[in-house]
Amino acid sequence: MPVLKKTKGSKSWQKIADEAQALRxxxxxxxxxxxxxxxxxxxxxxxxxxxxxxxxxxxxxxxxxxxxxxxxxxxxxxxxxxxxxxxxxxxxxxxxxxxxxxxxxxxxxxxxxxxxxxxxxxxxxxxxxxxxxxxxxxxxxxxxxxxxxxxxxxxxxxxxxxxxxxxxxxxxxxxxxxxxxxxxxxxxxxxxxxxxxxxxxxxxxxxxxxxxxxxxxxxxxxxxxxxxxxxxxxxxxxxxxxxxxxxxxxxxxxxxxxVPTTGWSSTPPGAxxxxxxxxxxxxxxxxxxxxxxxxxxxxxxxIEPAIIPLPWKTVHIDPTREKPLRLGIIWHDGIVQPHPPVQRVLREFAEKVSGLPQVEVVNFPAYKHDEAWAIVSSLYFTDGGDADIAIMAESGEPWLPLTEWIMKENPGVKKLSRGELEYWLEEREEFRLEYSHHWNKTGRWNDVSRLWEHTVDAIICPVAPGVATQHNTAKYWTYTAVWNLLDYPALTFPAGRVEKEIDIKDNRKRFLSGLDEENWQLYNHETFHGMSVGLQIVGRRFEDEKIIAILKFLEKYI
Missing domain, CATH: 3.90.1300.10 (Amidase signature (AS) domain)
Incomplete structure (x- = not known):
């Protein structure tokens, strides 16, 4: 892996690491x-x-x-x-x-x-x-x-x-x-x-x-x-x-x-x-x-002006409610199919909750998640990674594989001109509008009110195409990153475990994409036996309270 030339006068990364570990x-x-x-x-x-x-x-x-x-x-x-x-x-x-x-x-x-x-x-x-x-x-x-x-x-x-x-x-x-x-x-x-x-x-x-x-x-x-x-x-x-x-x-x-972020070290303000x-x-x-x-x-x-002045609401999911709780299931994102244990746990969870009174489970087709990754990956490093490269150069520390992958092997990462940045921001906003309409279409159109009614209350979907990854292999982000692009709240919860006797990888011949085929090769039922399988529940913007309340309701009754 490449090693950057250390900035003159600064300590080497090895010495700094020794100091940090000694403090710890x-x-x-x-x-x-x-x-x-x-x-x-x-x-x-x-x-x-x-x-x-x-x-x-x-x-x-x-x-x-x-x-x-x-x-x-x-x-x-x-x-x-x-x-x-x-x-x-x-x-x-x-x-x-x-x-x-x-x-x-x-x-x-x-x-x-x-x-x-x-x-x-x-x-x-x-x-x-x-x-x-x-x-x-x-x-x-x-x-x-x-x-x-x-x-x-x-x-x-x-x-x-x-x-x-x-x-x-x-x-x-x-x-x-x-x-x-x-x-x-x-x-x-x-x-x-x-x-x-x-x-x-x-x-x-x-x-x-x-x-x-x-x-x-x-x-x-x-x-x-x-x-x-x-x-x-x-x-x-x-x-x-x-x-x-x-x-x-x-x-x-x-x-x-x-949640306020004042006092952290992360993205510079405005970037x-x-x-x-x-x-x-x-x-x-x-x-x-x-x-x-x-x-x-x-x-x-x-104190922090960017924080939305929105008090926390109490949301209660009543099992006797007149209208059923509607949950949309994303089985896969159309690009990479989840590994067998994720598929099984998602299917079992959907079967359990659909058996509850006043709960309706429907399919929720993923919407252009490949386009979502193109947008989000183009907006992660709008300076082309220059700030990160400069920090690494101070000590001469080497690039680690996944840092190199996200910054150098990711075609979306490039230094954007003002016009290019404006283009991707427009794409972001257009995608958010389209996804909102896509969500609305899970309901029914009311000709009188001119509104979509009884859309899905939340989405249940995988957190990733697999469970905990082998080192240096976590290269598919779209199951989570799409919700960052949309700014939808998302809550991960444990839903099962890998069972090697059940979660056998079949010999697939057809794949959704090249990424799907690459990801499929990463699965081995022996390696991942006993690992946790998480799912995520997703709501629309500022429905944080709602998705917590829904999951609380589901966990109480299943």
């Missing part, structure tokens, strides 16, 4: 626990923490987020003992999957002590997240801590933030305790999680062969191993949803401008034709809704 390793030591892993680890390490941690630690870290909040808020557990338990479990998660950039034991324990003291004085919790340990993807600013966004040079050369990012401030004021920062890939533009500064983050269900997904891959692995129960990730092409699906957890890509969003990742659906309620209730539109 010291933060693990500061937790004050020595964890000895078995000499020979199994392929699936998801249960290893329960073999190496104390019974008390296991009991605490196995509780649901709401149970933790309730127990800490009532004084039955102290915030300090809870955060210590999660710090120790996070140490184990790091040793198993390489998912951390650092732990924050001093900060976390100090904050937990403040919460305990407050509760003992006032008998009232400080907020709805009182004492809950949370993890943060590392490009989201924490006061005094390095920001790298997957590159080596920023760790060494950039000024560290003087305050927490706005979303972290909101969560902290609500009582959350930030205890961990998690890995992200070089360039942030990978659906896997590998960088020169921290290495490769692996999947706890297959800790050698498979990826945790990306770019919020550290969050995915840490949450799956219960080193955290709520994390904050980011998403511009699938970066919350893909790792959530790969690691068997939940993840929400909200509509843009509902966001495809908007990167922050969103929650968690061990259950409930904690995602808690996150959104807390963040939206903070009314951050008074």
């Amino acid at each position: 390793d010291q933060s693990l030591v500061d937790v004050g626990i020595t964890i000895s892993l078995p000499p020979r680890l199994p392929t699936n390490v998801i249960n290893i923490p329960e073999k190496v941690l104390s019974e008390k630690n296991i009991r605490i870290t196995s509780l649901s987020p709401q149970a933790l909040i309730d127990l800490i808020s009532s004084g039955k557990l102290s915030a300090r003992e809870v955060v210590q338990a999660f710090l120790e479990r996070a140490v184990a998660a790091q040793k198993l999957t390489n998912c951390l950039t650092e732990l924050l034991p001093q900060r976390a324990i100090s904050r937990a002590a403040e919460l305990d003291n407050h509760l003992s004085r006032c008998s009232i919790p400080i907020g709805p997240l009182h004492g809950l340990p949370i993890s943060i993807k590392s490009h989201i600013g924490i006061a005094g801590r390095p920001l790298t966004y997957g590159y080596c040079a920023p760790f060494h050369s950039r000024t560290r933030p003087v305050s927490d990012s706005l979303v972290v401030q909101i969560l902290t004021r609500a009582g959350a305790v930030v205890h961990a920062r998690t890995t992200e890939p070089q360039s942030m533009m990978q659906l896997e999680c590998a960088s020169n500064i921290y290495g490769i983050t692996t999947n706890p269900y297959s800790h050698v062969a498979l990826s945790s997904g990306g770019s919020s891959g550290g969050e995915g692995a840490l949450l799956a191993l219960r080193g955290s129960v709520l994390g904050v990730g980011s998403d511009v092409g699938g970066s919350i949803r893909v790792p959530a699906a790969a690691c068997g957890i939940y993840g929400l890509k909200p509509t843009a401008f509902r 966001d034709p495809i908007v990167t969003v922050l969103g929650p990742m968690g061990v259950n659906l409930e904690v995602l809704e808690i996150f959104m309620r807390v963040v939206v209730a903070a009314e951050s539109w008074n």
